[in-house]
Amino acid sequence: MTIPIIDTFNRTTLLAVHEGTRATVNAALDAHVATGMAIVADSVASDVRGQAALCTAVATAVRAFGQVIVITDGKVPLTAGLHRGHTIVQMIDREGARHADDLTDVPADWPVLYLGDAARPAPAGGVRLRARWSGWTAHVHPVDTGTGHAVEGNVLAAIAAGALGVHEAFGAIRNRPGSDAGWRTITVNLWQPGTSTDGPELTHAPAAWWIVGLGHLGQAYAWVMSWLTYADPSRVEVVLQDTQRVVDANHSTGLLTPVKPVPVRKTRLAEAVLERAGYDVVILDRRLDHTSRVLTEDHHVALLGVDSLDPRRLISGVGWKLAIDAGLGVGPADFNALLLRRFPAQVPSDEVPGWKENVSQQRRAATAALADLERRDPCGSVQLAGTAVGAAFVGVVTACLGVAQGARAALLGDGFDVINLHLQTDDVDLAPATREVDVVGGRLLPVSDRGPAISGTAAGEGS
Numbered sequence: 001m002t003i004p005i006i007d008t009f010n011r012t013t014l015l016a017v018h019e020g021t022r023a024t025v026n027a028a029l030d031a032h033v034a035t036g037m038a039i040v041a042d043s044v045a046s047d048v049r050g051q052a053a054l055c056t057a058v059a060t061a062v063r064a065f066g067q068v069i070v071i072t073d074g075k076v077p078l079t080a081g082l083h084r085g086h087t088i089v090q091m092i093d094r095e096g097a098r099h100a101d102d103l104t105d106v107p108a109d110w111p112v113l114y115l116g117d118a119a120r121p122a123p124a125g126g127v128r129l130r131a132r133w134s135g136w137t138a139h140v141h142p143v144d145t146g147t148g149h150a151v152e153g154n155v156l157a158a159i160a161a162g163a164l165g166v167h168e169a170f171g172a173i174r175n176r177p178g179s180d181a182g183w184r185t186i187t188v189n190l191w192q193p194g195t196s197t198d199g200p201e202l203t204h205a206p207a208a209w210w211i212v213g214l215g216h217l218g219q220a221y222a223w224v225m226s227w228l229t230y231a232d233p234s235r236v237e238v239v240l241q242d243t244q245r246v247v248d249a250n251h252s253t254g255l256l257t258p259v260k261p262v263p264v265r266k267t268r269l270a271e272a273v274l275e276r277a278g279y280d281v282v283i284l285d286r287r288l289d290h291t292s293r294v295l296t297e298d299h300h301v302a303l304l305g306v307d308s309l310d311p312r313r314l315i316s317g318v319g320w321k322l323a324i325d326a327g328l329g330v331g332p333a334d335f336n337a338l339l340l341r342r343f344p345a346q347v348p349s350d351e352v353p354g355w356k357e358n359v360s361q362q363r364r365a366a367t368a369a370l371a372d373l374e375r376r377d378p379c380g381s382v383q384l385a386g387t388a389v390g391a392a393f394v395g396v397v398t399a400c401l402g403v404a405q406g407a408r409a410a411l412l413g414d415g416f417d418v419i420n421l422h423l424q425t426d427d428v429d430l431a432p433a434t435r436e437v438d439v440v441g442g443r444l445l446p447v448s449d450r451g452p453a454i455s456g457t458a459a460g461e462g463s
Contacts, residue, residue, distance in 0.1 A: 005373075005380035007247040011216075011390040012064050015174075018389055019332035020367035025384075028369060036067035037113065037169045038106045039097075044116030045072055045088060048080050049158035052227045053115050053131065054088070055081050056162035058095050059223075059255050060393040061113075064170045068097035069106055071120055081226050082256065082273050096259065111169035111182065114143055115162065127172040127182035131165035133157035135198040136191035136404060138397075140164045142183060154202040155227050156400045156407075160188055163396035167336065167423055170391065179424065186426055188397060190404035193421055194428030199408060204444040206410045207236050210300040210320065212288055214242040214266035216253040216390050217305025217326050220399035222270040223255040226277045228403075231446045233278030239300060240267045240274075241284040253390040287311070294319045299439050301406035303399075307388070309357075315349035322409050322437040324402045325349075328395070330388035331365070336423040338398045340405065345417045346434035394423065410439045 009025075013032040022028040039057050044050035054072065059082075061068045074089025083091040092099045106112065108125035115131050122128060128143040133153030138161035153161075164186065171181025191199035205228060211221050222240075230236055245265050250257040256269045271281045288311040294300065302323035306312060315323050322342070329337040343349055365385045374381035401419060409415045418431035 003248075004383065005377065006383040006387055007249050009249055009384060009387075010063075010252040011249060011388070012252050012392075014384065014387060015332055015335065015389045015391075017367060017369045017384060018365040020369070023368050024372045025369050033066035035065045035173055036069070036107065037061055037065050037111045037166070037173075038069045038071065038103060038122070039113050039115065040103070040118045040120050040122075041070075041072040041115040042118040042120075044118060045076050048227065048229055049133065049153065049155050050116060051076075051078055051088075052081060052155050053133065053158040053162035055083060055091055056159045056223070056396055057113060057115065057131070057166055058092060058097050060163050060166045060391075060396060061169070062096045063252050063255075063392040064166060065173075069100050069103075070097050071100050071103060072118075074099050080229055080277065082223060084226075084276060111172050113165040113169055115165070127169060129165055129168055129182065131161040133161040136202075137187050137189045137196075137198070138164045138400075139185070139187050140168050141185035145185060155229070156190055156202065156224065156404050159224055159227060160190060160397050160400040163393040163400075164188055164423075166393045167391070167397070170393070171336075171424070176424075181424070184426075186423075188401075188421070188423075190401055191408060192430075193401070193419055194430065200411065202407065202447060204411065205230065205407050205447050206299075206301045206439055207443040207445045208238075208298070208300040208439075209236070209406070210239040210241070210294075210302040211270070212241045212302060212304040212311070213306040214240060214256075214270050215244070215250065215305065215307065216392070216395045217328070217398060218242065218266070218303075219254040219256040219270065220392070220395035221303050221305065221402065222273055223396065224399045224403050225279075226273050229448045230278075231448065234280060235443075235445055236278075237280045237282060237300070238274050239282045239284060240270050241286070241288065242266045243285055243287055253392050253395060255392055255396070288314055288318070290314060290317070292318050299443075301410070301439055303402050303406065305395075305399075309355050312352075312355050313350045315343050317350070322406065322439050324405055326398050326402050328388075328390065328398065332389065334422070334424075335389045335391060336394050338394065338401070338419075338421050338423075340398070340401060340416075340419040342405065342409075342415055342417050342433060342437075344435040344437065347417075397423065406439075409433075409437050410444055413437060 016022045016028040108123035111127040245263045246261045302320040304325040420429040
């Protein structure tokens with residue numbers, strides 16, 4: 001049986017097809033394979049925040065670039081996340097990157113991302129970036145600018161910094177007209193985007209979460225939650241809701257999806273990761289529909305990452321004490337734009353203007369590469385023309401914002417009805433919350449930014 005091209009094609013490579021920078025689909029695939037970047041981390045990987053930044057940078061980079069080289073101490077065991085129990089070098093291998101002792105084999109024109117205070121000489125010629133984190137804020141800037149310590153922020157800021165660094169490296173090689181990605185300083189404040197306002201320390205987080213949709217965004221949410229170091233994760237309930245099975249193409253945006261995955265349900269991928277983290281996981285293999293309701297005593301923070309409007313219109317009727325919907329751009333101009341909506345809100349979900357049934361759909365792309373494909377595979381051309389492009393690093397930044405806003409609502413009760421952020425232009429629009437929420441009734445549980453102590457040998461080392 002022939003597998004449809006839509007089930008195999010890399011969603012980030014699709015960017016070149018949609019924007020018309022490659023004459024054929026095969027040329028876009030070849031160009032993707034030829035790209036590369038390097039990631040450098042020194043002592044920053046000695047605590048959970050540095051490990052989260054490193055693993056996130058590696059996982060998002062291998063999905064955006066054809067080749068990734070990582071320079072770090074590979075013997076350090078990982079204490080949280082998808083690869084907990086393995087060494088850093090094992091994580092690098094499993095993700096499909098290559099470990100190295102120095103930058104000798106790194107081509108001069110590759111972007112190099114330094115995490116924290118890492119300092120290794122690199123050949124002149126390419127973009128050289130540094131990612132760091134402070135409080136709730138992720139920072140990325142050229143290596144010869146900026147000050148500050150890398151490990152003063154919480155783990156959410158560290159994860160966002162790793163993903164944001166890859167975003168900037170990707171933007172630099174994409175070299176879009178008018179873009180200064182790779183040469184600018186960019187920050188993402190997870191507590192209050194677009195400002196320098198910082199929140200309190202992340203000492204507590206909600207005891208119940210509900211993830212709807214386990215695709216690009218849902219897997220990013222699960223990735224982020226796998227790094228939250230609750231004192232007793234067994235007291236934290238996480239509901240996972242989806243009906244789909246993974247396909248090859250999901251690897252390009254889904255951080256939990258391996259290369260050439262077995263076609264299991266997406267909920268099972270997330271369940272395996274979150275149960276290893278110690279959470280109490282509940283599976284719902286059903287769609288969100290008009291019958292979906294939560295109990296009065298439920299105090300879950302719902303995190304929705306769905307790709308259609310029908311379930312979004314239903315959010316207000318489900319009864320969640322707090323629901324945060326996340327949406328991403330779909331084309332070359334806005335794939336790195338994100339929009340978060342919080343409910344309950346002054347405007348209920350079925351009255352959001354952009355979610356009305358008569359809203360026009362995204363125009364299908366028409367480029368030379370798609371025209372070439374149409375001559376050989378008409379159905380495949382139509383499918384790719386109507387498929388959203390995507391990049392894993394955008395999903396991770398979005399998930400960090402969603403989890404951070406869930407934590408903010410639990411800690412203080414406030415937040416924002418709308419957060420509109422474009423990573424390309426660094427534009428931010430906020431709408432303050434118009435309704436109070438009550439997720440504290442479901443308990444707040446202590447978390448530690450520093451995570452468990454790192455000692456001993458990782459499980460499976462040397463295997």
